[in-house]
Amino acid sequence: MIIRQLVERQHSRGVTLVNSRLMHFVGFFLFAYFSLNFASIVRAQEKGPLPVMPLPAHVVQGEGEFPIDGNFGVTLKGYKEARLERARQRFLDTLSRETGIPLWREAIHNQPHFIVQTAGPSAAVQQLGEDESYHLEISATDVQLTAPNPIGVLRGLQTFLQLVRITPKGFSVPVVTIDDKPRFPWRGLLIDSGHRFVPVPAIKRNLDGMEAVKLNVFHWRFADNQGFHIESKEFPLLQEKGSGGYYYTQDEVRGVIAYARDRGMRVVPEFDMPCHTTSWFMGYPDLASRQDPSQSSAINPARESTYKFLDRFIGEMAALFPDSYFHAGGDECDVKEWEENPRIQDFMRAHGIKDGVALQEVFTSRIQKIIEGLKRTMMGWDEILQPNTPKNVVIHSWRGPDSLAEAARRGYRGVLSSGYYIDLNQSAAEHYQVDPLGAAAASLTSDQKARVLGGEATMWTDIVSDENMDNRIWPRTAAIAERLWYPQQVQDIDSMYQRLAIVSEKLGYYGPRHRLITDEMLQRMSGEPDPVPLRVLASVVQPPKLYERQKLRAFTDFTPLNRLDDAVPPESATAREFEALAKQIASGKAMPEDWRQAREWLVLWRDNDAKLQPLLSRSFLTQDLAPVSRNLSQVAEIGLRTLDDLHENRLVDARLRQQNIEFLKSSAQPQAVLLLMVAPSVELLVEATRTK
C-alpha cells in the first residue's frame, strides 16, 4: 500500500514538475516558497523515518493503515479528568480540520476504535521533569494510546495527528508502534511581550504550535525598557503609565496559564531586573537609578524602598504564576548608571562593594531571597552566576554552551538559549546542530550533564511584530524541539528538512499563521491581490543573519515592520534547493533533470525583473527593491551562460570569469536589508568552469 503510493507520487513528480516548463515554474516556485516539494516527501518516506517532528524515540513500522472516517472516535479509559476530556475534544476538532470530516458528534454515533488509557494524574501544577512518556500502538483496526499521566496522552495525540495523511482510499494513519519520551525535561519557547506587545490570540496560536512539537515550557517575558505589559494590582501605575494601554489583565494571564496547562506546558514568567526596566519607572520613578527616569534603564539597588517594592511585586506575580520557577532576568546591566549616581556610590563605599558587577550580585542575592521565600526557584540569565550564587538557581544561557557547561561544572542547573535565537534569521540547520550537551558540555560527567535541563528558543520582538512573529517561530522551532526531544545522535540535516516541510504544512491546521504571512504582507506592500513577480523575488531573498539587519536599517519601537525583510521567512527554501542543484552540477554528478531544473529557475529569475520593476515603482514600500531585482536578473543571466559553458565543456575567458565572480560576490552583499541567496550558488557554478 505504502509502496504503491510512493510510486504514484514519484510518477506525479515527473509529470508535475518536469514535463511542463510552465507548471515546473509555478510548482517549484510556490513549493519552494512554502518549503516543500514532492521529491522531499518521497525521499523522506523511502528512507523510513516517520514524517513527524520531533521524531519519536522508538518506532517499529508495520504494514497497512488505520482508516479515519466518519466512524472515528476516541474513548478515554482509566484515570479521568476534565483536561483529558478537553484534550479529546480538541483532538477531534483538529482532526476534523485536517480531514474535513465532522467528528464532533462522534460520541453519540460511533463505537470508538481509539482507546486512550491513562494510568493516573500528573502534578496539580506541572513540574519540571514530570513523566511525558507514552506508548502508541496503531494497527489496521485499532489504536491504543497508553500513558502514565495526561501529559503523556497529550504527547501521543500530537504524534497521531502528525501521522494523518490522505490516500486513494481515504484519510488514514500508518500501522506503527511507538514508545516515546523526551531527552530533556526543559523544552521551551520564549515570547518577548516586553519590546512589543503580543496580543493573546497570537500567544495562544503559538502555544498550539508548541503543543504540536511537544515543547513544554512557555517562557513569557512581560517587560523591557519599551513597555510594561502586564497588570499589577499592587502597583497599577506600572501598566497605566508603562504600557501605552496595551497589557495583559491578570484574568487574561490566568487564561493563558490554563490554556498552556491544557497543552502540557508550564508558564515561566520573566521580569527582567535590575536592568531593561525603563518602563517600570514611568509609573514609579523612585525605582530609577537616574534623576530622569526616562533616561534610566537600571533599577536603583541602593535604596531599601526598592526591595520593599519588589517584595510586594514579586509576591503578587508569584501568586499569579503557579510555576515553581521564576525568571528574574539579570542580563546586560550597564553599570554606568550606578557609577554616575553619587548616592549609589556612597552606598557601595559604605558596604564595601567594589564595582557594578558586585553591586548587581548584591541586588540579585536580595531578589533570590524574596523568590525563595515565596517557595519558588529563581532563574536568571548568565550574568546572575557569581561566586556566591546559591546552588539551586537555574542559569539561562544566552552567552553560549561554554558558559552553560561551566555552570554545570560548578553545580548549577542550566537551560541553553544561545544558538536558539530564532529572531536572528539563522537556518533551521544551524539551530538543529546546536546541542545543549554539545561543545564544551560534551566533556561533562554524567552528573554534570544531568544539570543541563534543556533549551529554549527565544522570540525576541525588538524587530519582530505579532504579525510576522509566526513566520520567525515556525517551522524552524520544530527543528529545535526535535533536538531537545529526540536522542542526541540524530544529525541527518536532509531528513530534518524533509520532515520540517511536512510538519510546516501540518502546523497550519494547529494554529500558527506562518504559511499565510508572507503572502499577506506582499499583497499589502504592493497593493496587488496577487503580486506574482514580487513573490518570485521574495522567494530567493533573506534578511541578513544575526545583528546585521539592525546595522542596515534604523529601527525604533515605532518602526512599521512592513518591508520585504520583515515579510520573507528567515530561510529561503528555493535558494537551499537551488544550492543543492548547483553543487550537483559543479561536482559533475547532476542528472539531465537537474540541469533542466536549474535552467528553468534561472530563466524565471532572469526574466522577472522586467515584470517586477513597474510594480515596484507604484508603492513606497517596494521602491528600494529595484536594484535587488536587477541584481537577481543579472545573477541569473551569468548563471545561464555558465550552465551553457559547463554543459558544453567550454573553456572560459579568465578575466571574464574573474569579473563574474566579483560581481556575484558583490551581489551576495546585503542590499535593501536583504541577501540575494542564489548569488553564492551561481558563484559555485562559475568556479566550476575552467579557463582557456
Next chain:
Amino acid sequence: MIIRQLVERQHSRGVTLVNSRLMHFVGFFLFAYFSLNFASIVRAQEKGPLPVMPLPAHVVQGEGEFPIDGNFGVTLKGYKEARLERARQRFLDTLSRETGIPLWREAIHNQPHFIVQTAGPSAAVQQLGEDESYHLEISATDVQLTAPNPIGVLRGLQTFLQLVRITPKGFSVPVVTIDDKPRFPWRGLLIDSGHRFVPVPAIKRNLDGMEAVKLNVFHWRFADNQGFHIESKEFPLLQEKGSGGYYYTQDEVRGVIAYARDRGMRVVPEFDMPCHTTSWFMGYPDLASRQDPSQSSAINPARESTYKFLDRFIGEMAALFPDSYFHAGGDECDVKEWEENPRIQDFMRAHGIKDGVALQEVFTSRIQKIIEGLKRTMMGWDEILQPNTPKNVVIHSWRGPDSLAEAARRGYRGVLSSGYYIDLNQSAAEHYQVDPLGAAAASLTSDQKARVLGGEATMWTDIVSDENMDNRIWPRTAAIAERLWYPQQVQDIDSMYQRLAIVSEKLGYYGPRHRLITDEMLQRMSGEPDPVPLRVLASVVQPPKLYERQKLRAFTDFTPLNRLDDAVPPESATAREFEALAKQIASGKAMPEDWRQAREWLVLWRDNDAKLQPLLSRSFLTQDLAPVSRNLSQVAEIGLRTLDDLHENRLVDARLRQQNIEFLKSSAQPQAVLLLMVAPSVELLVEATRTK
C-alpha cells in the same frame, strides 16, 4: 497624482499580464482565482466611483490625498461613550493591519488630524430605523467625520478604511466629501446555526465583515430539525439532548450581542415554530405531534401544555435578546403530522379548525400574543401571513417579491430574502439585480413602499459548514449590502464587480476568511502543499445553482463537506472574464491583446489535464474529478481550433461544427457536482464561425 498612478497601473498591466506567457498565466490564473485584475481596478478608477461598497449616497471627489503614517491619530469630540472609544481602537487596529504601521500608541505620541464629532447617543438598544447617516470630509491635511450618533460614526469609519490605498509616497486616502445614509433600515444577514453549529469565532469574523459593508441586522437562527444550539436554563434538556454537545451558552450569546452592538448591528433571534423542530423533542418529547419524537418535525399545537412551555421559553429568550423583534419562523409546515394524529384531529373538530393551515394560524396567533406580551414585535416567514394576522407582524419573505408586495398592500411590513439566498450559488450579479422594491413592489404606493423595510442575505447551513461558510457569504453579500444601502437606480454590473473585487481583498483585513478557504481545502483534498493543476481546474468550475446540487449528491447532517464543490467559490471570476473575452471575439470587436489572452488561457486549460490526472488518482477526494479535468482539456482544444478558424476567417465543416456544439453543451452539464463554466463561452466562439 491619481492620474499618474493610473497610467502606471495600465502600463504595468501590459507588462505583467501580456508580455510574458509565463507570468500571464500565473497572473491571470491567480488573479481570476481571487476575483481581481488590474484592468478592473483601472476601469473602476477611470469611471469615477470610489472603490468602496456600498457606494455612498453622495460623493464629491477632490484633488490630492490625506497621508496615513505614524503620525496618524483620531480624536473623539462631542458626545462620548465607551463604545465610541472601542470603535476608535478597533479602527486603529484595523488600519494597522491594513498598513503595517503600529498605530496603537498614537494616543501618546500624535496630534491627531482626524476628528470625529458625535452629536449624541443612539438608543440604548439599537432600534429599527435609527439614524445611520454621517458626513465625511477628507482634505489633504485633515479628516472630519460628523454624525448624529455613534452608529453613523461606525459607518463613516468603515468608509474611510475602504478608501485606504498604497501609493509611491505612502499609504493615503483620497480627498473627498461624502454625505451618506442608507436606503433601507433593515439590512441583514441570516446565519443558520440550526442545521450545523457555527462556532462563535466564525460568527464574530462574519460580523466584522457585516460591519465593513454596513449591514445592521444579524438574524441568528438557533434550531432546526438537526440541532438545538443555544442554552436554555428553563429547559436545559433542549441543549443537553438536542445539540450533540455543541451549543452557545447564554454568556456567549450576550457576548455576541455586545459584539454586534459595538458594530452598529441588531441581533434578531429566530426560533422556528411550529415545524423544523425535531431537535426540541429530543429533550421534550411531549411537544411532538407524533408518538415517536425522532420522526416528528412539528410541534403539537393542540395541547395546552405546549403553550405553557413556549410561554416560559420565549420569555427566557426575550430576556436574553434585547432586540424589539422576535422571529418565530413558521415556514414549511408539513400538515400531515397533524392529520395523522387523532387527538389533534379531535382538537380541530372541537374548535372548528378546517385544515392544517388554519391550525398553524391558531398556533401562530397564540405565539404572537406571547411575543406581544413581552413587548416584542413578532416576525415570521411568508406562511404566517393569514387572514387574521395582526398588522404589526413583520413578514419575512422567502417566497419572493410578489408575496412581499402583497403583504405591503395589505398593510404589513416586510423584509425580503428571496433572491438573497447566498447558499444557492447564484452570481453576485443575480443577487444585485434583486430589489426589495422591484418586480411587483415597483407598483406600490409610497406608503406601501415604506412598509418594505429592506432585505436579508441568508446563509443556510444544510450543506455549508463553518469552514467554507465565509466563501459563500463573501464577497457576494457586499453586493446585496450595496443594493440595500445605495439609492435604487444603480444597476452598473461592471462597476459592481470591479468594486467587489477590491472590497473582497479588503475584507481579508477585517475578519472573513473567504480568500483563504479554497486554497486550504485544495491542499487538504490533494495532500499537497500547493496543488497548482488542481487550482487551475478549480478556477473554472462552480457548484450548480439553486437546488441542483442536492439532486446530484446525497447530503446528510454528517456528510463531510470537503470536496471540490464545497471548496470553490460560488462564482468563477476566471470564467466570467473569459466569457467577456469570448463575447468580444465572437462579435468581432476584440483587440489583439484579447485574442492573445484567450489563447493563453485555452492553452493552459488544454495542457492542464496531463499534469492533473496523476495527482487526482492519489486522493479519494479527487478521483471523481478525472472526467471533469479531461473535459476541460477537450473544451479548450476545441476553443483553440475555433480561435484559429475565426482569426483566419476560415469556413468550417458544418457537421464538425455541430458535433462540437453538442460536445460543448454536454460538457456544460454537471459532472462530479460541478459545472465547467468555460464550456458555454467556447460554444459562443464556435457559434461565431461560419460553415462551408
